[in-house]
Each structure stands twice: as structure tokens, then as C-alpha cells.
Amino acid sequence: MANVLAILICGFLGGSLRYWLGEVIPTGAGFPWSLVLINLLGSGLLAWLSHARRLTAKWPEALTVGLGVGGVGAFTTFSTFSLTTVNLLEKQQWGLATAYLAVTVLGGLVCSTLGVWSARRWWGLPLVEP
Template sequence: MKTYLLVGAGGFLGAMARYWVSGLALHFSTRFPLGTLLVNVLGSFFLGFLMTLVSETLLVSPETRLFLAIGFLGAFTTFSTFAYETNSLLEGGQFFLAFLNVVISLSLGLIGVRLGIWVAKTFLI
């Protein structure tokens, strides 16, 4: 039961953080799904950072990993929204924006993971 509560509490906070970041992004873009891009890139960075700490040190307890990686970051990021928004761009005939969304999201997501790993290894391990 403790596991479910940790994941649920992390998920609640992650969903709230996602809503907040996505709302902030609306101030900069309404046509391009910038909010989803931001949460997915930030989530990629923090997951790379966290999992590096988990795999290479004992600084993160299993409970903290459940709360942060599965709960918080699982609710904070979203592949389904990325896919839906990309499909909406395609259906609206905005093929270039759809292509741009896919390329930028995947590229920056991978860069975010690598950067998170590098930060963890450089400054904490």
C-alpha cells in the first residue's frame, strides 16, 4: 500500500506541475504545442539525472525513486499528448509544424536525458 501512495502522491504533484508549466507556455505559443515540448524535455532531463543517481550511487532510496520517477515524472511528461497534438497538426494541414514537433521533441528529449546524466555524474558522483 505504501508503494501505491508514493506513486499516487508523486503523480498528483507531477500532474499539477505539468498543468502549471503548460499554462506558462501558452503565453509564448498557441499554435505550436510548446507546453508539451517543455514538460517532456524537462522530464527527460530529470529522469536521466535521477536514474543516474539511482544506478551509480545510493543517494536515492527506492521509495524516492518510486515517488519521483514513476509518480512525479510519469505524470509530468506525456507521450500521448505529444502524439495527439502532432496528429492535430497533421489533420489541420500543418505538416511542417507536425514534422518540427516530432524532430524537436525527440531531439531535445534525448539531449535532456544526456544532459541530466552528465549533470549527475559531473556534480554529484
């Protein structure tokens, strides 16, 4: 029950933060900057959380599940990412669609890698598992 409650609370916070960032970050030249930022931050944060949980058993499971599934799950926007890409393609904005895909996918991989490295460094472990 603690996990469900943590997901509920963190999901509310993650979804609210996603909405707020979407409102305050301008969309320049039709490029969905707020969604890119949200996806990149979410990629790094989810990687950090999942790796941190593997590195330490000190965190309560409800905290890790709540933040990961609830908070980051509600914060990130893969379904919105897909729909935004389709919308750009329907408008025949090939360059923007390609840039959006490249920045989001490659940036997400970079941010996930940084999240893993950051978690390992936090606990004083080598950046790469032996």
C-alpha cells in the first residue's frame, strides 16, 4: 500500500511539474523545447534513480517506486513525444521533426548515461562496472 500511495503523490507532483514547465518554456520556431527538456531531464533522473536503488539498499522501496514510476513516469512525455513527432510530420515540417527526434533520442541516451555515472559517483563507485 505504501508503494501505491508514493506513486499517487509523486505522480501528482511529476505531472504538475511537467504541466508547469510546458507553460513557462517558450516554443521557439515551432520546436517543442519544453518537451525536449522534460524528456531529457526525465531520462537522466530515471537512470539516476534506478541506478541509485541498485547501489544502495538504504532507500525505502516506496521512495524509489514513487519517484520512478509515479514522479518521473508522470513527468516524462513519451506519448506526447510520439504525438508531437506525428504532428510535425503531418505538417510536413521534416526538418523540425528530424531535429526533434534526434535531440530527444540522442539527448535522452546522453542524459541516461550521465544519470548512471552521477549515481555511481555519488556512492564513490567506478563509473563503469568492472
